[in-house]
Amino acid sequence: MRHLYLNGAWRASTSGESVDVVNPATEETVDRVPAGSPADVEIAVAAARAALPSWSSTAAAERGKILSAAAELIRERSDQIARIITTDMGAPYNVAMKVQTLMPAGVLASYGQLAETYDFEGGRVGNSRIFREPVGVVAAITPWNYPLHQIVCKVAPALAAGCTVVLKPSEVAPLAAFALAGILDEVGLPAGVFNMVSGYGPVVGEALVTHPDVDMVSFTGSTRAGRRVASLAAETVKRVALELGGKSASVVLPDADLAAATKVTVANAFLNSGQTCSAWTRMIVHRDQYDDAVGLAVAAARKYTVGDPFDELTRLGPLVSAAQRDRVVHYINRGQEEGARLVAGGTDRPLERGFYVEPTVFAGVEPGMVIEQEEIFGPVLAIIPYTRGEDEAVAIANGTPYGLAGAVWAGDEEHAVSVARRLRTGQVAVNGGQFNPRAPFGGYKQSGLGRELGEFGLEEYLEIKSVQL
Numbered sequence: 001m002r003h004l005y006l007n008g009a010w011r012a013s014t015s016g017e018s019v020d021v022v023n024p025a026t027e028e029t030v031d032r033v034p035a036g037s038p039a040d041v042e043i044a045v046a047a048a049r050a051a052l053p054s055w056s057s058t059a060a061a062e063r064g065k066i067l068s069a070a071a072e073l074i075r076e077r078s079d080q081i082a083r084i085i086t087t088d089m090g091a092p093y094n095v096a097m098k099v100q101t102l103m104p105a106g107v108l109a110s111y112g113q114l115a116e117t118y119d120f121e122g123g124r125v126g127n128s129r130i131f132r133e134p135v136g137v138v139a140a141i142t143p144w145n146y147p148l149h150q151i152v153c154k155v156a157p158a159l160a161a162g163c164t165v166v167l168k169p170s171e172v173a174p175l176a177a178f179a180l181a182g183i184l185d186e187v188g189l190p191a192g193v194f195n196m197v198s199g200y201g202p203v204v205g206e207a208l209v210t211h212p213d214v215d216m217v218s219f220t221g222s223t224r225a226g227r228r229v230a231s232l233a234a235e236t237v238k239r240v241a242l243e244l245g246g247k248s249a250s251v252v253l254p255d256a257d258l259a260a261a262t263k264v265t266v267a268n269a270f271l272n273s274g275q276t277c278s279a280w281t282r283m284i285v286h287r288d289q290y291d292d293a294v295g296l297a298v299a300a301a302r303k304y305t306v307g308d309p310f311d312e313l314t315r316l317g318p319l320v321s322a323a324q325r326d327r328v329v330h331y332i333n334r335g336q337e338e339g340a341r342l343v344a345g346g347t348d349r350p351l352e353r354g355f356y357v358e359p360t361v362f363a364g365v366e367p368g369m370v371i372e373q374e375e376i377f378g379p380v381l382a383i384i385p386y387t388r389g390e391d392e393a394v395a396i397a398n399g400t401p402y403g404l405a406g407a408v409w410a411g412d413e414e415h416a417v418s419v420a421r422r423l424r425t426g427q428v429a430v431n432g433g434q435f436n437p438r439a440p441f442g443g444y445k446q447s448g449l450g451r452e453l454g455e456f457g458l459e460e461y462l463e464i465k466s467v468q469l
Contacts, residue, residue, distance in 0.1 A: 001032045004040055004198065005181040007047035008191025014039040019171045019199065024090040024318040025309055025354045033174050036199035041166070041207040044195035048137045048164035049213050051192030056134045056162035063160055064115030069187040071109035074148075074180075078102055081148065081179050083310075089144055089173035090317040090355070091272055092309045099272070100176075104152040107437050107453065114458055115160035127469050132462040134162035135239055136215030139208035141201070141229070143221050144173035144320055145275040145377075150243075151177055153441075153452045154218045155194065161461035166214070167196045168204045172320055201225065209233050216241070216461065220277075222375075223401075223446045230449075241450035241460050243277070243442060245375040246404030249397035250280040251419065253390060255411035256431075258289055262296040264432045265407065266381060270304055270359055273317055274379035275324070277447075278405035278427065281380065282365075282372060284396050287387045294343060294363045294383055301344040304359040304379070306351065316379060318355040325355040328378030332360055335371040340364050340382070367396050375402070390419060398424045403444030407432075426451075 001018050003010040013034035021031040034040075055063075074081060082096040091100055123130035140154040151167060158165050169177035181196045197204050209217050209232045216239040219229045223244040233240045250265040252258065268280040285293040309317035319325045329347045336342055345360030357378050365372050365382040372382050386392040397406060403425040410416035413430060420428035426443045429435075440456035442448055450460050 002034065002178055004034050004036060004044075005185070005194070005196040006040070006043050007195065008185065013037060013199075019174075021088065021173075021175060022321070023087050024320050027353055027355070030087055031175060033171070033178070033198045035171070036197040036204045038203065038207040040197045040199075041204060041211065044166040044197050045137060045208070045211050045213050047192035047195055048166050051190060052134075052137060052164045055164055055190060055193045058162070060118065060120060060160070060162070061116045063162065064112040066187055066189055067108055067115060067156055067160060068112030070183050071105045071112060073183045073187065074101065074105040074108065077179075078105070081176060084175045084179055085147060085173075086309045086317075088175045089147060089320045090309050092314050092317045094312070095272060096309075100146060100148055103437060104149040107149070108152050108156045110438055110454070111156040111160040111458065114455065118455070118458060125466070128466040129469060131465045131467065132459070133465055135461050135463050136163060137213060138163045138165045138461060139211070139214045139217045140165055140167045141205050141208065141217065141219045141221070142167065142169050142177070144170035145272060145277070147173045148176040148180060150220050151180060153457065154220075155180075157452075157458045158218070158461045159189075159193065161458055163216075163461050164193050165195065166208060167194070168201075168208060169196065169198055171198060171200055174198050205229075206232060209238075210235065212236055214238060218460070219243070226448065241452075242448040243450075243452060244404075244446060244448040245402055246277045246279070246443065246447050247282060247373065247375055247400040247402045248278055248280045248405040248407075248425065249282040249284050249423070250407040251393050251397050251409065251423070252283065252285045252289070252293065253393070253408070253410040253416070253419065254286045254289065256409035257411075258293060259296060260432065261409035262293055263300055266297055266300040268407070269381040270301075270316060270379045273319055273357070274328075275320065275377050277375075280405070280407050281376065281382060282397075283381060283383045284386055284393050285383060287385045290383070290385045294361070297361050297381060297383060298344045301359040301361050301381070306356050306358060316359055319357060319378060320355070322355055324377065325357055328357050328376055328380065331371055331374070331376045331378070332380060335362050335365075335369065335382075338369045338371065340369060340371060345379070367399055373400050394419065394422045401446040404447035
């Protein structure tokens with residue numbers, strides 16, 4: 001069994017218990033990681049607290065150099081890490097390489113650069129000097145769907161800011177976290193600056209969130225779990241950053257390129273087998289184009305070959321677990337019970353072994369249906385018609401409790417931007433604009449609090465001090 005990473009060394013958990021790591025494509029146990037305990041959390045937090053004065057006073061440029069070195073090692077070992085992620089959570093290898101490995105390497109490198117250039121000590125307001133200082137000890141609690149990327153989005157800016165970190169990776173897909181811990185150790189990060197305690201949320205996660213020596217919690221996961229984190233953290237008035245669920249809309253205006261809009265929307269909805277919080281899982285199309293859009297979506301969905309994630313022809317890997325597969329199947333059944341029309345996919349198991357679900361498309365979806373309102377977290381696209389113009393389309397797009405991402409498609413870019421401004425969501429792609437890993441990422445409403453990535457992400461981990469002269 002693997003060990004925890006505490007105060008610069010690999011150490012056995014005090015619990016003596018473990019969590020099986022299951023390959024979702026084969027349903028076989030491939031590894032075991034420690035099921036950490038509250039006692040392990042105490043050791044980790046004490047190490048982070050002890051390391052804070054030295055690390056926070058280390059020149060920011062030196063902190064940046066360590067992050068840049070870690071990014072370079074991820075790039076050098078990208079094949080190994082991508083294979084770990086594919087085995088761990090089922091992403092097709094090419095997705096695991098490009099999105100799950102090389103993108104977080106780029107994010108890590110960007111914080112290495114930002115640490116060297118960001119002005120932590122600049123600024124004046126009248127007779128006051130303004131300083132930006134690290135918030136302190138950070139608990140980073142991360143999910144399984146992007147197991148390296150979501151860690152880097154928290155750990156990199158926290159370390160760049162001068163904070164120390166205790167990471168609790170998801171117990172469902174934890175192996176990339178162990179790879180990153182080894183890299184941070186190898187590049188010479190001082191002992192105690194980064195610590196990792198694997199295990200279960202109700203045990204390790206809650207011990208971190210309630211610990212009086214933890215100054216900030218950064219959590220990514222479900223909205224339900226985020227509410228729990230915020231509630232527990234309030235007892236000690238911690239800073240909380242939450243990146244939670246989504247039910248994002250792709251709004252197609254009548255003058256848009258319908259074929260392009262449909263192709264890209266389907267691709268976005270099915271990326272990572274639909275296990276993406278920012279996926280565009282609702283496609284909102286004018287009634288006059290609705291039948292054509294449904295036909296195009298069905299044709300696109302049929303091109304998503306389900307299979308072994310190491311097979312280069314596979315476009316849709318398994319869901320991460322049996323529980324996740326069952327959840328998605330439940331929603332597909334619920335959609336049919338509500339009267340939505342299943343036009344692609346369904347609940348049949350496409351392969352005898354593995355936690356697979358077919359790429360699924362629903363037509364005849366109406367606002368207010370469960371499959372239109374709730375996050376499914378699987379390869380399921382709902383296509384919704386509108387008839388009265390873009391005001392109705394915007395109202396439908398804004399008509400869920402979430403506001404994480406979205407898209408607008410139109411013939412005129414400025415018109416599309418004006419509609420994008422009306423969407424109550426943190427990020428909007430216009431006519432397929434590419435994801436920008438240096439732009440702020442985060443949500444409105446129940447999709448969360450705060451922002452990740454780029455300078456905005458760094459500033460989540462900084463306190464602001466004014467000194468009057």
